[in-house]
Amino acid sequence: MKKDRTDGRGIVSGQASSDDIVCESGIRPLFLKDYIGQDRAKENLKIFIDAALKRGEPLDHVLLSGSAGLGKTTLAGIIAGETGRDIRTTSGPAIERPIDLVIILKGLHEGDVLFIDEIHRLRRPIEEILYSAMEDFMLDRVINKGVGARPVRIRLPKFTLVGATTRIGSLSSPLRARFGIILPLSFYDDAQLKDIVLRAAGILQVRISEDAALEIASRSRGTPRIANRMLRRIRDFADIKNGGVIDSETARDAMKSLAVDRNGLDSVDRAILESMAFRFRGRPASLDSIAAAVSEEPENIEEVYEPYLLKLGFIEKTSRGRQLLPAAYDYLGIDCGSL
Ligand code: ADE
Numbered sequence: 001m002k003k004d005r006t007d008g009r010g011i012v013s014g015q016a017s018s019d020d021i022v023c024e025s026g027i028r029p030l031f032l033k034d035y036i037g038q039d040r041a042k043e044n045l046k047i048f049i050d051a052a053l054k055r056g057e058p059l060d061h062v063l064l065s066g067s068a069g070l071g072k073t074t075l076a077g078i079i080a081g082e083t084g085r086d087i088r089t090t091s092g093p094a095i096e097r098p099i100d101l102v103i104i105l106k107g108l109h110e111g112d113v114l115f116i117d118e119i120h121r122l123r124r125p126i127e128e129i130l131y132s133a134m135e136d137f138m139l140d141r142v143i144n145k146g147v148g149a150r151p152v153r154i155r156l157p158k159f160t161l162v163g164a165t166t167r168i169g170s171l172s173s174p175l176r177a178r179f180g181i182i183l184p185l186s187f188y189d190d191a192q193l194k195d196i197v198l199r200a201a202g203i204l205q206v207r208i209s210e211d212a213a214l215e216i217a218s219r220s221r222g223t224p225r226i227a228n229r230m231l232r233r234i235r236d237f238a239d240i241k242n243g244g245v246i247d248s249e250t251a252r253d254a255m256k257s258l259a260v261d262r263n264g265l266d267s268v269d270r271a272i273l274e275s276m277a278f279r280f281r282g283r284p285a286s287l288d289s290i291a292a293a294v295s296e297e298p299e300n301i302e303e304v305y306e307p308y309l310l311k312l313g314f315i316e317k318t319s320r321g322r323q324l325l326p327a328a329y330d331y332l333g334i335d336c337g338s339l
Helices: 039-055 072-083 098-106 124-136 173-177 190-204 210-218 224-241 248-257 267-279 287-294 298-311 326-332
Strands: 002-006 012-015 062-065 086-091 113-117 138-143 150-155 160-165 181-184 315-318 321-324
Touching: 039 072, 039 181, 062 072, 072 086, 072 113, 072 160, 098 124, 098 138, 124 138, 124 160, 124 173, 190 210, 190 224, 210 224, 210 248, 224 248, 267 287, 267 298, 267 321, 267 326, 287 298, 287 321, 298 315
Parallel strands: 062 160, 062 181, 086 113, 113 160
Antiparallel strands: 002 012, 012 086, 138 150, 315 321
């Protein structure tokens, strides 16, 4: 792999080559064949990439949506890997002023992949610069001020914008409409996560049994990032306590020490559910009041904890706030009639 170039504005660029197995984090797949799960997104993406390559054109702009940790950044890297292009990476919050985006766009080369993570957090005046850049590969700027002000159009190289968002509903319609390809990512099932754990263990040269990989998978909230993080932590326990081997007993003991339960819920999840049951007595509660009750940021609750609690059917969002569902009372061992 060509060495990554990092500039002073937090933009990282690099290029994939065919003999790369993994990219920066060490275990991220760089090519579609190594990417496990998300079959529909993968199959469609392969067609779109092959068609673009066949026509000798850059791939149309791609919007990846889904909860944190499902592999949006990995897929952006794969798009660059599969098309043999450089990737330049930034994020919505990192682009503070319009000029920051102008500099990024002017620095692109023909065919580059520009990855903007958390694209829903771009401010409107900055986002508006993207409209003509995405549509016509043109930068509309006004030069001079006052009576001498005049609009200019600057041609940009053809590039592929890959945007990632955990909140597709927060994206403005004009921005969303400029993506030709929209790929929603969903939670992974246990079998897929097990394969992801085994693949990562192979790369990290960790000895792990199939049962232990499944045990980790089933407690990873449908999320590869969590599965891989848990693997690394359990490897620490295995190195110290079991000669480096992760069997199911070592995995279970380690997860007990990490306070991760059979559902993959941790102490914060439990605090959320308990505050909803006891403090709010099962009545609908606002995100802000739940966040205050458990001393977490509302955004953190919304992006990290809530999606999986919703998926488990433990809570629901109603027009009056978040509410506990019967499955959560069962989980907490509470008779809801007793509240
Ligand atoms: N690592 C993280 N996400 C992955 C995926 N979907 N497939 C393989 N390895 C991964």
